[in-house]
Amino acid sequence: MPFQRPEEIGYGHVIERYVTRKNSDHPRYLELNSRRVLRPGWPHAERFARHLSDDAATITDAELEALLGYEWRSRLTAAWLIGVDRREAFRGRISDLLLASEVCYSGGAYCFALARFGTHADAEILTAYLDRYLPRTDLRYDQPEALGALLRLDAHLGTHHAVLFTQPDGLWDQWVNALVHLRDHPDYTPSEQRRWTDLHCDFANGWART
Template structure:
């Protein structure tokens, strides 16, 4: 997919309005990517949450499409806004971007959005991603985020899509073992990936109920 700056399609305002705006000492995209907003006691959490809810509710589909057509910061931010508001009309676009894996960092936000949507269709997208990328033991993309999201969906839907990936010596273990810097790392277990997705989604649930 070609990358187009939002200015080229008449939406030059969206970067400053949604991506680089500050409610703390860092721009929004950086706070979302760092996960700092999920940490207990972060002093800007309430203000950050309110700004995300407000923008997720009011941003137009055209503005979201403008963000999704640009680089990783705008795509990451758009995916978070889509996930918070559960804009399921973007399911296919999010799935295509996840499978394409064109840019860094944004894939985890796509997985968050799919986990928030919470349907069988979302589980199928995540399964297709893992089928394609877990055998690629030379690549560290968004396999952990995709597995965590799929495990959450399995628990929600009563399905077992992730089981064949997480059996002993199956694709997940093979992928982790092939990447020396991940091997024996306590964060790279299926349980930890599910925990991280739960933290993101449960926190977003709290935002939308606030």
């Protein structure tokens, strides 16, 4: 499906309103992608989180669709807003985008949204993604983020989907060892991926509206 610029479908305002937020110190998509929001002591955390939470609560489904139909910055931002507000109606759309892996960077945000939804259906989507992409030892897509989200869901649901991938010399180890720049890297362990997912979700839990 070809990408559509939001202005082509009557939503020209959504990029500046939600993605770049030009009245902010830095574009929102950049802050989300850099993980700066998770750094202790970041002085703008409260203001950033408040604005993110407000937008997640008020953005319309049509505006979210306009963002999801465009490029990676808008998709990343949309997935974060969906995850923060737990818009489970977008589960199927998020699943399709994650499995297609059409653009860079946004996949981690899809995994965050699925972790926030927190159901068996979301664990099945993440399992299907890892089934498809962990055997691709030539690619670094969003395998780490998907595994971290799945481990969190396993702990929450009492399931064991991730065991299929994390057993010694299993698909996770094979994938990491095949990519020279990841091999022996301390960040690429299952426990570290779970930790990052927990940090993202705890951040959202701390600020999302109830």
